[in-house]
Amino acid sequence: MNIGAIVIVFLVILFSMVLHELAHGVVAYILGDTTAKDEGRLSLNPFKHLDPFISVFLPLMMYLMGGPIFGGAKPVPINPSKLKWGASGMALVAIAGPATNFILALISFLIGHYTGLIYHTDLVGVAFQEMVFANLGFMIFNLIPIPPLDGSRVLYAIAPDGARRFMEQMERGTGLMVVLILVLVFGTALSRLMTGAMTGILHFFEMLVGM
DSSP states (O other): OOHHHHHHHHHHHHHHHHHHHHHHHHHHHHTTOOHHHHTTOSSSOGGGTOOIIIIIIHHHHHHHTTSOOOOOOOOOOOOGGGSTTHHHHHHHHHHHHHHHHHHHHHHHHHHHHHHSGGGOSSHHHHHHHHHHHHHHHHHHHHTSSSTTSHHHHHHHTTSOHHHHHHHHHHHHTTHHHHHHHHHHHHHHHHHHHHHHHHHHHHHHHHHHTTO
């Protein structure tokens, strides 16, 4: 077990998840909802955003088990009634986090490829590789449409009122527990699906650089 690699992965997780959550809060603020700002979530302080289990333990465990790295963070507080464009504004806030992870993965891949650093086997190579893999994992995992994950907030924009009320109740109550059960019971199948999705995106990245 390479302690240096584990430290690198831990730092990548912190950096990626903080920017993911900050993106939610910034877009919400731009769209008129100051709730995240008022509660101190427009911050680069990782302790403002991270949940010990789903943000740190789960992705590190997946790394050590050799599976795709995925996880989440404490949902940014959003007041949909304050957002411009209603449910569409909510969807924009939701997609900001996964979009940030996608951009981080793409930029890391491009810099790593053109400098050759991503193909190194040292800790610098590990850092570039995990910036790509971890961010893709976070993006894909958070797009699962189960509250409180971001995919549910995108689905919220097109869901009927009854479904919206159910999703709101889940986000306030049992949603996180449902996500954890999904990971524990269907972890292997989930890993396979995420690996397939990540492979497809990596092929797209490689196509961009002519590989």
